[in-house]
Amino acid sequence: MGSFKGHALPGCFFLLAGIWWTGKYSVWHATRRNKSIGSTRLASRASQRRLEIFESSVMLFCAFVGMLAEQFAADGPKLQLYDFAEKHWDQLTNWQHATMYLFFGLAGTASLIIHITEAAPLALDRLMLAIAFFNEGFLFLYHLHGRSMLDVHVHQLLLYAIFGEALVAFLEVFHRGNIILELLRCTLTTLQGSWFWQIGYVLYPPRGPEWDLKDHNNMMFVTMCYSWHLAIAMLVVSVLYCTISCVVRSRLKRTPPMEMGLLKPREGDPESEDEVL
Amino acid sequence: MGSFKGHALPGCFFLLAGIWWTGKYSVWHATRRNKSIGSTRLASRASQRRLEIFESSVMLFCAFVGMLAEQFAADGPKLQLYDFAEKHWDQLTNWQHATMYLFFGLAGTASLIIHITEAAPLALDRLMLAIAFFNEGFLFLYHLHGRSMLDVHVHQLLLYAIFGEALVAFLEVFHRGNIILELLRCTLTTLQGSWFWQIGYVLYPPRGPEWDLKDHNNMMFVTMCYSWHLAIAMLVVSVLYCTISCVVRSRLKRTPPMEMGLLKPREGDPESEDEVL
Amino acid sequence: MGSFKGHALPGCFFLLAGIWWTGKYSVWHATRRNKSIGSTRLASRASQRRLEIFESSVMLFCAFVGMLAEQFAADGPKLQLYDFAEKHWDQLTNWQHATMYLFFGLAGTASLIIHITEAAPLALDRLMLAIAFFNEGFLFLYHLHGRSMLDVHVHQLLLYAIFGEALVAFLEVFHRGNIILELLRCTLTTLQGSWFWQIGYVLYPPRGPEWDLKDHNNMMFVTMCYSWHLAIAMLVVSVLYCTISCVVRSRLKRTPPMEMGLLKPREGDPESEDEVL
Amino acid sequence: MGSFKGHALPGCFFLLAGIWWTGKYSVWHATRRNKSIGSTRLASRASQRRLEIFESSVMLFCAFVGMLAEQFAADGPKLQLYDFAEKHWDQLTNWQHATMYLFFGLAGTASLIIHITEAAPLALDRLMLAIAFFNEGFLFLYHLHGRSMLDVHVHQLLLYAIFGEALVAFLEVFHRGNIILELLRCTLTTLQGSWFWQIGYVLYPPRGPEWDLKDHNNMMFVTMCYSWHLAIAMLVVSVLYCTISCVVRSRLKRTPPMEMGLLKPREGDPESEDEVL
Known part of the structure; x- marks a missing residue:
């Protein structure tokens, strides 16, 4: 993967995954919140399940193609x-990347089985995702021996996003459907995607001069740059979330309103979904 | 920011923020606890919301001025x-400081949107605050390369307060309105503020001799000094909390008492607010 | 224990423990889920308790024999x-291993007392297990001084599984009967068992050439190998879980179904057992 | 404190505190569990409060004397x-020890105010305890510069117990009255006490030859010794707990039993106290 394309490719995947997840969770959350106003056509349990099965299949397919x-x-x-x-x-590097794909493939398979057969507990899909991200971070962690300072640094910064995602996905095992955690995971996925692109530009600049991989100022700039990527990822996720929320609400409002007076916040954890599937 | 003023300024901000938050949460908690005795005039939902909007605007304004x-x-x-x-x-240092302000600005913006429009889940403001503090700590962490021992040490001690606050704010996502966590956050903010002043005094003493930045005894003294700052911050927060609690209670007692016999601790988490906004 | 057998023996123990636990928790979870369909013959409280007492006795016996x-x-x-x-x-090494056995013996004793007498709170058995695993990891951590690079590395990888198990067992104190955590613990136990075998093969190859303990490529391969062991452990645990689930369900379905229409997901934490013992 | 007595003194304090806490929590837990069998004479709210006030006063007094x-x-x-x-x-060392006492004094003061006036939320006493332990560990952490290997090691091992206690006390803020966490805290306090004695014996042997502070075998022995101290602390705490449970139960059984048939485990977290004070 020592090339610009080798970093741009996973970058694209994670960017797409981040945006896809943001869309999915935004629609579901908006539909849940407006349940009493309109119909739940947009996010009925059957359609949610179909979406999950579709997503898992795509994930499994991509992982398989990646391994091949x-x-x-x-x-x-x-x-x-x-x-x-x-x-x-x-070719240990190729084997390591294939191993990373393998775990995402396992997560996809598990998710597929869970949503098709109901044989396994629902929360297992988040645990498998957490393990897949943890494994990705784990392999990256021992991947960096003997590289130059800036190279190590940009990959270490990546680990913040990866281990952060693993942690958030693990927390979701216990707080499933918490929109805050879901959006945080979306943000970190988008951050990971855009940072892969940045790594590509820093280590293998497609045009322009090479970066000095030993300059401390470059390291300080790159650190700050990571903060900017995080800010942009947060911005993208929130704009998407707000847009979708508005669209869903306006579409649902056109259906005749019912029992508006009975609107009441649910008891318990107000951010949790009520058993989506 | 390599100057006494450059450390005193954020110190003032965080000190004020710590005291402001202590006041806010103390009033709210005291009003909630005495709900059955008197009226909830002091902390009605509308006034709480207005306060939150005011606070977010000030935060956004300060962050914007800071960036400029x-x-x-x-x-x-x-x-x-x-x-x-x-x-x-x-001028990477200036850019880094501007980036820190940017995240506090984003947290302010998110809080403003949440409390004006109700478009987003309530707990998001704490998550944004947690991310803002985390980002501050993250940039400080990679800020320290090549400085002298004592300089690194005083900034590392600062990180305890910053990452501590990030963690506490993240916990508040799940335990919103827990007065223990809120007061802990107030204490850490006050500690951060007073420690910025201390850093200014140590690194750029406005009068008196310079500190020997390589003396191990200075380092040990500074560590102990940090404990004292923590103790003083705890003292300030608790005195404020107790004073406000007493004042609120005595003011509410003057209104005719009602249903005193029905006073009963609420079930569930007894320290949690009941859906403030 | 500096021999192939010295690593294969604990490997066998942990492999067996992992598989045994997987079976136990799968049967219990499957029976709980199908409670309304058939009888609870398979996992009545009395039989569960008898199983726990049997398991604790075996654990105590093995630990005692190990110490001797x-x-x-x-x-x-x-x-x-x-x-x-x-x-x-x-012979400090022998003493250290005996100490590790001692803590598993203590965990077994505590579990025995808890399930025979009901004198102590139920969750104590998980805490003791967590402490036993923590102690194992703690002793391994300070066990590695002055060994060659690959030797240190394979033992450090082992620590991920050991401390992971300690953490999961500690979480189970608060989330007892959560099947996700239980299966995760089973997976990590199986991983620990198979990795002990791998350590034996790497450090004391029973046949074939010695491994170069200083080669960085070997280290990278071993890291990836750890991921594969994790994947295989996950596979073994899930295949076992699914098989047992199916068998239990098909056996229970043969009994006349009752109140199928009343099937309803329980409120609260849907993955938690309802007070097994 | 560079003397045998200087380590034996805090050792005695923590040993006594550990045993005292074990007794207190065991009596309370046993009384709660046998509530339906006999009277709650032994642990009425008023007597519990008096005990807490007494304990806080002693803590405050000891901390004050220690500082002086x-x-x-x-x-x-x-x-x-x-x-x-x-x-x-x-005399920075003396100042540091005085600072440690100061924080335990603050914890005692806070606990006193909480249990006398009810002005502050109950969980604050655990938070203050957590902060006091954290501060102790924090000062020890930066206390070790420039000492010999074994000296550093025995103090580092102490940090496991100290930070462990800080964490457990912090968890108790959210899970107050969980007997598992309380007994774990008792165990760690006892461990800390006995380890202070061990440090005294290792660094300042009252009789017999000096220890070689640079021998790696000594370090390995000391690590194992720490495990033994932990095992002994666990043993002491459990024997105490079981004895007290039995005594309380037999004393309560002599009073006429009532509503035995109605004995039912409480819902929710079965290990939590029901609002002790």
């Missing part, structure tokens, strides 16, 4: 792990 | 990020 | 702690 | 902080 690409691309290891001729491990 | 000051002050970068002539980043 | 073996095996310290003749500590 | 002793003992600083003649800080 890492193995059988031009310079891939082609499933050979150990080069017995020269007595060294073969 | 960092950019357009005498030696500011004037929105120029890269000095193409000399090929280095321009 | 460490002390009185061929090159054991035979309860002598200090060699006064040569003025050095005697 | 550190200041005005033979070689104390006598309230002089800076030696202007020789231009260095005076």
Whole structure:
């Protein structure tokens, strides 16, 4: 993956995932909040389940394609792990990336099984997601040995987003449907996506001069840059959330209002969904 | 910001914020606890909302002024990020401080939108505050490279307060209105404010001799000094809290008491507010 | 324990424990979920208690045998702690392993007392388990001084599983009967077991050439290998869980169904057991 | 405090505190559990409150005496902080110990005010305790510069108990009256007490030869020794708990039993107290 494209590709994936999740959770939350005003057509349990199954399938498919690409691309290891001729491990980096995809594939499979068969407890999909992100961070953590200072630094910054997501997904096991945690996860996914692009631009600038990977000022700039990416990710997620909320509300308001006077905040945790599926 | 004033200014801000918050939460908590005795005039939902909007506006305004000051002050970068002539980043420190202000501005904006429009879930303001503090700590963390021992140490001690506040604000997402957490946040804000003053005195003593920045005894003294600041912050917050509690109670007692016999601790989490807004 | 067998033995224990726990929790969870369909014969409170007492006894017995073996095996310290003749500590490694067994023995004893006498609160067995795992990790942590790079690394990876289990068991004190946490603990136990085998193969290969303990590529491969062990542990646990769920459901369905129409998800935490014992 | 007595004294305090707390919480828990069998004479709210006030007063008194002793003992600083003649800080170690006592004094004062006046929320006493322990650990953490390896190690091990207690006390803010957390805190307090004695024996052996502070084997032995102290602390706390439970139960059984048939586990968190005070 030592190339600009190798970082832009996962960047695109995570950006798309972040935006997709923001849309999904915004629609669901807006529909839940306006339940008493209009119909729940937009987010009936059956349609939610269909969406989850679709999402899991896409995730599984992408992970599978990713694994194949890492193995059988031009310079891939082609499933050979150990080069017995020269007595060294073969293409460990590709194998590591394939392992990362493998865990996202497992998370997709688990989610698929959960939403199709109801055999397993619902919260398992978040746990699998948490494990997938944790595994990604875990492999990155031991991936950085012997690289130059700035290279290590930009990847370490990435770990904040990755381990942050793992933690948030783990918290969601206990607070499922909490919109705050869901939006935080969306933000961190978007941040991870845009930061992959940034890593590509810093380490393999497609045009313009190379960056000095040992300059401390570059390191300080990159740190600040990470904050800006976070701010932009927050902005994107909130604009999307607000737009969708407004659209859903205005569409639902056109249906005749009923029992407006009975509007009452639900007891208990007011941000939690009521058993979505 | 390498000056006494540069540390005294944020110190004042955080001191004021800590005292303001202590006052606000004490009044609200005291009013809630004495609900059955007197009226809820002091903390009706409408007045609470107005207060929140006022607070958010002030926060947004200060953050905006702060950003402008960092950019357009005498030696500011004037929105120029890269000095193409000399090929280095321009005034990175000012840019970092502006970034910190930016996040507090975003937190203020989010809080404003939440309390004006009800478009977003209530707990979001605490999450944004947590992210703003986390970002402040994050930038400070990578701010310290190559400074002398005592300089690094006093800033590291600051991080305890900053990351502590981020954690407490994040916990408030789940335990909103828990007076213990609110007072803890007030204490840490006051501590942060007074510690900024202390940093100013240590690194840029306005009068008297310079401190030896490499003496280990100074470091040990400064560590202990931090404990004292914490103790004083705890004292200030508790005295304020007790005074306000007493005043509110005595004012409410003058109104005719009603249903005293029905006083009963609420079920569930007895420290939580009942949906303030 | 510096031998292949010395690592294979605990590996077997943890593998068996992981599989046993998976079976136990799967049966209980499946029976609870299908309560309204069939009888609760399979997991009545009395039989659950008998199972817990049996499990605790086995745990206590194994820990006791383990301690004796460490002390009185061929090159054991035979309860002598200090060699006064040569003025050095005697066989500290054996003593440390005996200490690890001691804590699992204590956990077993506590569990035994809790389930026989009801003298102590139920959640104590999870706390004792958490402490036993924490102690195991704690002793391993200070066990690694002065070893070669790969040796340290494979043991550090083990710590992820051990401290992870300690954390999960501690969380179970508050979320007892949460199937997600229980399966996570099973997975980590299985992972720990299979990783002990892997450590044995890496450090004391029973056949084939020695591993180069200083090669960085070996370290990267071993890290990835840990991910694979995790994936396999997850697979084993989920296959077991699904099989048992299906078997239990099909056996329970043969009994005449009753009150199917009244099936309703329980309120509150939907994954928690309802007071198993 | 560089002496055997200087470590034995706090050791005694913490040992006594650990045993006292174990007794207190065991009696309360046993009385609560047997509420329906006999009277609640042993743990009526009034007597519990009196006990808490007594405990807080003793804590405040000890902290005050401790501070005075550190200041005005033979070689104390006598309230002089800076030696202007020789231009260095005076007796920083004594000042640090006085600061530790100060925070326990503040915790005692807060607890006293809470239980006398009801002005402040109940959970504040646990928060103050958490802060007092955190402050103790915080000062120890920066206390260790430039000492020999074993000296640093034995104090680092102490930090596990101290920060562990701070964490448990903080958790009690949210789970007040959870007997598991209370007993864990008792265990850690006892551990801290006995480990202070061990530190005294290792660093300032009252008789016998000096320890080699640079020997790695000593370090490994000391680590294992810490586990044993933990095991002994767990044993002491559980024996005390069981004895007291049995005594309370047998004393309560002699009063005529009532509504035995109605014995039912309470809903919700079965380990939590029902608003003790």
